[in-house]
Amino acid sequence: MKWNVVVGRYDPTNPPARNGANGYPPPYENAPPRNYQSFEVELPEHAVVLDALIEIREYQDESLVVRCACRSAICGSCAMWVNGHARLACKSKLRDFTVDGKVTVESPPSMPVIRDLACDMTPFWEKNRKVRPWLENRLPIPEGEEYRVPNAAMENLIQEVSCISCGACLMDCESFAINKDFLGPAALAKAYRYTADPRDDQEKQRLKEYSEANGVWDCTHCYECVQQCPKGVAPLDQILKLRRLAVDAGFTNNPGTRHADAFAESVRDSGRLNELTLMPKSVGLFNIRAQLQALPTALRLLRAGKLPPVFHEKIPGLKRVKNIFNKLGGRFK
Amino acid sequence: MKVAFWPGCVSKGACPELYVSTHKVAEALGLELVELREAPCTGAGVLSEQNPDLSDALNGLTLAMAEREGADLMTICSTCQGVLSATQHGLSTDPARLERANRALLDSGYEYRATTRVKHLLWILMEDIGVDRLRPLIKRQLTGLKIAPFYGCYILRPEEYLGLKERPERSTYLEQIISLIGATPVEYHGKSKCCGFPMVTFNRDVSLKMGGKHMLEAKSKGADLLVTPCPLCHLNLDAQQPDAEAVMNQPIGVPIFHLPQLLGLAFGFSPEELRLNHHVVKTEPVLEKVELKV
Numbered sequence: 001m002k003w004n005v006v007v008g009r010y011d012p013t014n015p016p017a018r019n020g021a022n023g024y025p026p027p028y029e030n031a032p033p034r035n036y037q038s039f040e041v042e043l044p045e046h047a048v049v050l051d052a053l054i055e056i057r058e059y060q061d062e063s064l065v066v067r068c069a070c071r072s073a074i075c076g077s078c079a080m081w082v083n084g085h086a087r088l089a090c091k092s093k094l095r096d097f098t099v100d101g102k103v104t105v106e107s108p109p110s111m112p113v114i115r116d117l118a119c120d121m122t123p124f125w126e127k128n129r130k131v132r133p134w135l136e137n138r139l140p141i142p143e144g145e146e147y148r149v150p151n152a153a154m155e156n157l158i159q160e161v162s163c164i165s166c167g168a169c170l171m172d173c174e175s176f177a178i179n180k181d182f183l184g185p186a187a188l189a190k191a192y193r194y195t196a197d198p199r200d201d202q203e204k205q206r207l208k209e210y211s212e213a214n215g216v217w218d219c220t221h222c223y224e225c226v227q228q229c230p231k232g233v234a235p236l237d238q239i240l241k242l243r244r245l246a247v248d249a250g251f252t253n254n255p256g257t258r259h260a261d262a263f264a265e266s267v268r269d270s271g272r273l274n275e276l277t278l279m280p281k282s283v284g285l286f287n288i289r290a291q292l293q294a295l296p297t298a299l300r301l302l303r304a305g306k307l308p309p310v311f312h313e314k315i316p317g318l319k320r321v322k323n324i325f326n327k328l329g330g331r332f333k
Numbered sequence: 334m335k336v337a338f339w340p341g342c343v344s345k346g347a348c349p350e351l352y353v354s355t356h357k358v359a360e361a362l363g364l365e366l367v368e369l370r371e372a373p374c375t376g377a378g379v380l381s382e383q384n385p386d387l388s389d390a391l392n393g394l395t396l397a398m399a400e401r402e403g404a405d406l407m408t409i410c411s412t413c414q415g416v417l418s419a420t421q422h423g424l425s426t427d428p429a430r431l432e433r434a435n436r437a438l439l440d441s442g443y444e445y446r447a448t449t450r451v452k453h454l455l456w457i458l459m460e461d462i463g464v465d466r467l468r469p470l471i472k473r474q475l476t477g478l479k480i481a482p483f484y485g486c487y488i489l490r491p492e493e494y495l496g497l498k499e500r501p502e503r504s505t506y507l508e509q510i511i512s513l514i515g516a517t518p519v520e521y522h523g524k525s526k527c528c529g530f531p532m533v534t535f536n537r538d539v540s541l542k543m544g545g546k547h548m549l550e551a552k553s554k555g556a557d558l559l560v561t562p563c564p565l566c567h568l569n570l571d572a573q574q575p576d577a578e579a580v581m582n583q584p585i586g587v588p589i590f591h592l593p594q595l596l597g598l599a600f601g602f603s604p605e606e607l608r609l610n611h612h613v614v615k616t617e618p619v620l621e622k623v624e625l626k627v
Contacts, residue, residue: 084522174527178542218536220543221378222527223490240382247383255535263379267391271373273342282534293537293576301347301572305611308346317371320394320441327437328387 008106031109076166169225185225185235217256271315337399350608390437411563415487472601474515481551482507523547
């Protein structure tokens with residue numbers, strides 16, 4: 001079968017001019033532009049995108065740079081953008097990704113590029129190292145033994161252990177696309193894996209670090225990482241577990257926790273979200289600078305006739321909600 | 334067709350134009366809206382991340398109210414849709430979770446049997462009503478307008494809860510509606526990305542840059558306006574657009590329409606009836622393009 005593969009090329013010694021209106025990334029995006037080059041390859045119906053790229057490199061253009069190794073979705077080398085989303089090229093069938101007669105592959109614009117399809121994974125590994133992805137245990141090793149844990153304790157971590165460090169989640173992470181210092185989904189999923197490991201005794205210290213700026217509260221909760229992970233690690237779910245553990249451990253003096261508290265209070269007391277009090281309570285009532293920043297938005301809403309009523313209405317039947325909070329509210333009671 | 338209608342907090346708060354235009358469109362469609370006035374806020378993912386059992390009970394209550402009506406539950410907010418879909422998925426597949434939720438509902442007068450189907454207005458339009466019954470209702474073709482769909486997150490992801498695996502076409506419904514009303518859909522990368530709203534109260538600049546980036550991309554592809562099925566996206570893209578312009582250091586000036594406002598225009602309602610004159614980013618320049626005056 002004939003397949004049409006469009007490859008985003010990038011040569012650092014001869015970078016293409018800035019893309020115009022029709023190219024991605026758009027000019028205001030801080031990623032190098034690429035030249036899109038079309039190749040036609042002859043491959044069977046079941047072939048994957050990586051087969052096509054190897055075919056191109058071996059028989060059509062040996063200058064094409066692509067990073068790959070196992071071809072079995074376990075080494076994590078060949079994550080790249082396939083039709084605008086991070087995918088393992090070796091796990092993406094050409095027939096599933098051919099749209100309007102072509103499949104487009106390129107390096108993800110959120111990452112630095114080395115050449116063509118090989119992005120620079122340095123940010124990924126730096127973030128990983130920052131969360132200290134190893135067991136730390138100050139207790140002496142039991143004599144003549146190693147640290148032992150029940151099977152069940154490790155079974156709970158199978159999902160997080162499945163990470164192959166391909167970086168697909170980071171490549172499509174919206175928070176990382178804007179804020180390069182954000183620890184990102186893969187590192188935080190790994191962070192959870194070590195925090196929850198019973199052999200590690202640094203849980204408190206870890207949770208303190210992970211709740212600081214650029215940590216768990218900098219995730220925008222968009223589920224891109226859950227969607228793109230080829231191994232079902234669901235990094236966002238692990239980030240949310242870390243948030244819960246951190247709050248339970250008392251690390252609550254941050255805007256993320258205040259936001260959650262203000263939200264819960266509003267639902268408990270009125271059954272509805274109070275948009276007027278959410279913002280001031282989240283930024284902290286004594287954070288004058290942030291309070292002032294929010295003021296123009298409120299004035300704008302007022303001018304457009306959209307400002308929520310100052311006297312926040314309660315839902316009828318609020319007693320049911322109060323009862324539920326009494327039973328299950330935990331710290332929101 | 335009768336639906337149990339959950340309007341969400343924002344359509345009754347900072348986006349009243351969504352509530353009003355939904356009613357207009359429902360009237361034209363012959364869609365009977367039984368509003369669940371006693372249903373609580375879904376928690377927008379904030380409560381479920383902090384306290385999953387609490388979230389299950391609150392949303393189980395809403396789902397049980399719809400179940401008693403004997404109708405599908407209709408949302409007009411992607412965020413409500415996402416939370417209710419996830420809850421429904423959990424309660425219908427995990428009997429222990431359902432039992433815990435029902436224990437919390439014991440004295441509420443409701444017991445949930447996990448049978449409710451939760452559907453966003455967008456899905457009802459395309460799946461229950463269908464293009465063939467929509468077409469004759471279109472009185473005004475919006476020919477000449479280039480419209481960028483903005484799905485946001487929670488109506489698309491996680492796909493296992495939102496039925497995208499069975500119905501991948503759900504990620505194309507906005508484009509289909511845009512074409513149906515005679516306008517041209519704008520293809521751009523940011524259409525399924527995050528608007529930044531979840532972080533706007535505690536990570537303001539990053540949040541505003543997210544929204545700003547997508548709007549500028551759509552604009553660079555020629556979009557006259559964006560249409561969204563989510564009022565939270567609307568808040569970040571419309572109400573905060575002047576702030577986004579400040580952090581992006583360039584003008585944006587792209588009006589953001591709610592889905593029922595766009596459809597309502599095509600159905601022949603006036604811009605005022607759809608409260609298009611109550612936006613932060615002025616809609617007049619776009620309306621003038623199709624010779625509509627506010």
